[in-house]
Structures are given as structure tokens and as C-alpha cells.
Amino acid sequence: MQTKSVPYTFNREGYYYFSRRVPNDLVEHYSYPRVVQSLHTKQYSIARTRAVMLAAKLDEHWSHMRLAHAELPGKHLLKQKNVSFVQSSAAPQVVQSMSLTEAVEIYLSLKGAGKPKTFHAAAHRTCGYLVDACGLKQLHEYTRSDALAFRDSLIARGLAGTSITRIFNSVVAVFNFANSEHALGLKNPFTRIYYDRSAGVSERQPIAVQDIRVIQAKCKDFDDEARWLVALVSDTGLRLAEAAGAMVSDLKLDHPVPHIVIEPNSYRGLKTISSKRIVPLVGASLWAAQRIVKTCSDPKGPAFLRYNKTGQTNANSASSAMNKWLKPFVGRGCSLHSFRHSMRDRLRAVNCPTEMVDQLGGWSHDNVGQGYGRGYGLEQLQQYMNAIVIS
Structure with a gap:
């Protein structure tokens, strides 16, 4: 059931889900006519913030798709539906990119085959931390400043250095895999981030x-x-x-x-x-x-x-x-x-x-x-x- 108080969502067993119909002129680029994903929360305020953020990102992404595809020679030959071509704000050239959500799905569909549910849950959870800290963006839109803000948000959560390492390793793996699989040629801003890896880590002792x-x-x-x-x-x-x-x-x-x-x-x-x-x-x-x-x-x-x-x-x-x-x-x-x-x-x-x-x-x-x-x-x-x- 669609929830009126939180736009673009429906509630199932207490959890909020984002739901947005794909515009008719772009539906051919999707395997399903509606974008649906869990917001991973039961709280009204958090669901509203995430839903509005996702809706805004989709509007921006669809706008890029309309502009880029209209000017892109040979767009009728494009086969890689997951890859979108967007205009770079830094230079007047077309760059290949995809959203973080698409990168996670590509990573899990190939690397996650045969892996336990915990592997899939960990990838969604860690990239969810990134979305909470920096927003849902196209991969090329993430900057070094985003990576540093992401690190600071994890430290603010009180996570131990080993936990932060696992989270960064997961985000780096998703980014690198999508980058390599589709030859995006992007620089990964989440590598070589400094933080105290020993913070909050206690040495586990053997039992006598x-x-x-x-x-x-x-x-x-x-x-x-x-x-x-x-x-x-x-x-x-x-x-x-x-x-x-x-x-x-x-x-x-x-x-x-x-x-x-x-x-x-x-x-x-x-x-x-x-x-x-x-x-x-x-x-x-x-x-x-x-x-x-x-x-x-x-x-x-x-x-x-x-x-x-x-x-x-x-x-x-x-x-x-x-x-x-x-x-x-x-x-x-x-x-x-x-x-x-x-x-x-x-x-x-x-x-x-x-x-x-x-x-x-x-x-x-x-x-x-x-x-x-x-x-x-x-x-x-x-x-x-x-x-x-x-x-």
C-alpha cells in the first residue's frame, strides 16, 4: 500500500520501501517499469529523507539520460543497459558511469553467485552507510571529500578500526568491480583513506x-x-x-x-x-x-x-x-x-x-x-x- 505521508513509498510489515514508476520515454532502458528497493528502516523520518533523496537522484539521473542519449551517436546500438552516459560537469565530454545502486547489483549478480545471504546483506549494508553519509550518486560523482566524509561518519558511529576497514573494503570492491567490468575508467576515491585501524580493537585472549x-x-x-x-x-x-x-x-x-x-x-x-x-x-x-x-x-x-x-x-x-x-x-x-x-x-x-x-x-x-x-x-x-x- 502506497503511504501518503511519505512520498514514493509503501509499507510492508513495518518497513518502508521506495517505489517510483519509470517514465515512458526511458522505460526501454530498464528491465522492469518500476524502481523498487527497501529503505531498510521502520522510522517515518528516516524513510521520508531517504525517499526524497532517492527521488531527487532519479530525477537527476533521468534528466542526464535524456540529454546524453539525445546527443549520443549510435545510441540505438547501445546494449549495456546498466551503463548510463552522463555529461561531466568538470569538462565538456561524455563519461561512462552508473549509480551506486546499479554497481551493487552488478557486483552481487556476478561476485555474489553461490555466496551466503550474509555476503549480499553486507554489501547492501555497507553501501547503505555510504548513501546515508554522502547520498546516492553516480560513481563518477563521488569525490575524495565524499570518501573523507564517509570515514568521519563511520568513526562517529563508534565503529572499531577493524569494522571500518571491512566497510571500506566492501565499498572499494563494489566500485572497482563495476569500474572494471564496464571499463568505466574512473578513479576510485575510496582507496588509501587514513584512519586509526587499531581504534577500539581489543586483543582477544586464549582461554586458560x-x-x-x-x-x-x-x-x-x-x-x-x-x-x-x-x-x-x-x-x-x-x-x-x-x-x-x-x-x-x-x-x-x-x-x-x-x-x-x-x-x-x-x-x-x-x-x-x-x-x-x-x-x-x-x-x-x-x-x-x-x-x-x-x-x-x-x-x-x-x-x-x-x-x-x-x-x-x-x-x-x-x-x-x-x-x-x-x-x-x-x-x-x-x-x-x-x-x-x-x-x-x-x-x-x-x-x-x-x-x-x-x-x-x-x-x-x-x-x-x-x-x-x-x-x-x-x-x-x-x-x-x-x-x-x-x-
Whole structure:
């Protein structure tokens, strides 16, 4: 339903969406006769501002299209619908460009193929930050001043240096991909922006062995689904999302070497290519896997139902709940992810080869040679994993 109080919008389940009909004389340049996109807000004031801004940008863009296409020789031969030719305000020449929205769609349609929903959401979110700070523009209209204003807006949000780096990397990737794919020949103003990359970053500490012993004992005392997740992570060093999104069928307990298979599934993807692996189950992790298999109602379903109710793994929910539970048992600067740091130290302590450590943890290879061959076998991996079990 179109909302009268906020022009060019409709409201669906509380969220505002922008909707604008494409003019008849330009509709041939679009694959759909109406421009529709989420404004990503439920707030009236924010929706109104963004809708008016988008409408103004569309009016400007359509005006450029009418002028440029009217003067452009051979416009009837133009096949690249996503690329618009606009008159540069800096010089009397025609330059190729496209809007940030179009650049994001091109980036996701090609680079996002087969990637998890979080990849798409991150691209939309980070470019949304840019629109909030500098407005929705054609790529060639973004300047160094915009990039600096964008940086300042992210700092004002209180984001840590690592978060700002991820956001800038995403914006740079979208800009560069569209620029290269359509040979726009534009200079990217978002590269080499200075900011304190260490700001707000706290060093994550490993969990001490004596604390892990206490935590694992507590997990067995509680003996519930949430504690099975903690126990599974504690002696495998899995990333939380890898464990929370595992399927019951990934737990291979009838194999001579009990292990868990880490691979993408319909509930969650994996962080990197190297994340796909097998990890022997020992100690508390083996106990947790046995409890999961014994009590599961669906052998083909997710191992942790409470974190996969929507059809997608909710690792954030698991992280929040488990970190709150862990807090009394761990030192300052430790969290659930600290089990991965501890795992690396525990494997070092038993002289586990670095290449095997990387294989067990799903860490990226340091050199090309590590990517050759099939890696260590399950029996070899189990030998070192047994050596780190805390008695």
C-alpha cells in the first residue's frame, strides 16, 4: 500500500520501501517499469529523507539520460543497459558511469553467485552507510571529500578500526568491480583513506587450560543443547557458526576415527575455501556429539535446532547467549571465539606441525605448497588431537 505521508513509498510489515514508476520515454532502458528497493528502516523520518533523496537522484539521473542519449551517436546500438552516459560537469565530454545502486547489483549478480545471504546483506549494508553519509550518486560523482566524509561518519558511529576497514573494503570492491567490468575508467576515491585501524580493537585472549577444564565440567553438569555447543567448540576449535550450523549427519560417530565434517549447507556457508575440512572428535567434543546424535529427533536435520529455526543459522544469538554464560568462568578479554586461540596454543604445546594446525583450524594457507596434495589423514590428525585432551 502506497503511504501518503511519505512520498514514493509503501509499507510492508513495518518497513518502508521506495517505489517510483519509470517514465515512458526511458522505460526501454530498464528491465522492469518500476524502481523498487527497501529503505531498510521502520522510522517515518528516516524513510521520508531517504525517499526524497532517492527521488531527487532519479530525477537527476533521468534528466542526464535524456540529454546524453539525445546527443549520443549510435545510441540505438547501445546494449549495456546498466551503463548510463552522463555529461561531466568538470569538462565538456561524455563519461561512462552508473549509480551506486546499479554497481551493487552488478557486483552481487556476478561476485555474489553461490555466496551466503550474509555476503549480499553486507554489501547492501555497507553501501547503505555510504548513501546515508554522502547520498546516492553516480560513481563518477563521488569525490575524495565524499570518501573523507564517509570515514568521519563511520568513526562517529563508534565503529572499531577493524569494522571500518571491512566497510571500506566492501565499498572499494563494489566500485572497482563495476569500474572494471564496464571499463568505466574512473578513479576510485575510496582507496588509501587514513584512519586509526587499531581504534577500539581489543586483543582477544586464549582461554586458560584450567578454565577450559572447569567449563567442560559445567557443560556435562548442565547437559543441554546450549552446553553441547560450547563443548563441541571447546575441543575442536570450530568457529561458532560452523558448529551452530552443523547437521546431525556431519557427525560421523560410526567411523573408526569419530569426526565432524565442516562443509557448506543450506543453513550456513563457510568463511573461506580453507574452512572446508574434517576434524577428529575427542574429549568434550566427542561427548557433545554423542549427546546430540542420541537425542536428535531428525537425523537429517540441524544439530542445534534452537539456532536454526528460521532456516538460517543464527550465530549471533548463540554468541550472545553463550558469551554471557561463559563470562564468570573465563578471564578478561575472553569469549567463545577464544577457544580457537586456545586450540592453536594447545596444538603448539604438543609440537603439532604448523601445516596440520592450519588444516585442523581451517586457516588459510601461508604458501602455495600447502595447497598441494590432500593434506594429513584422519589417523594423523587424531594422534595430535588426542594429545590435547584435558583430563
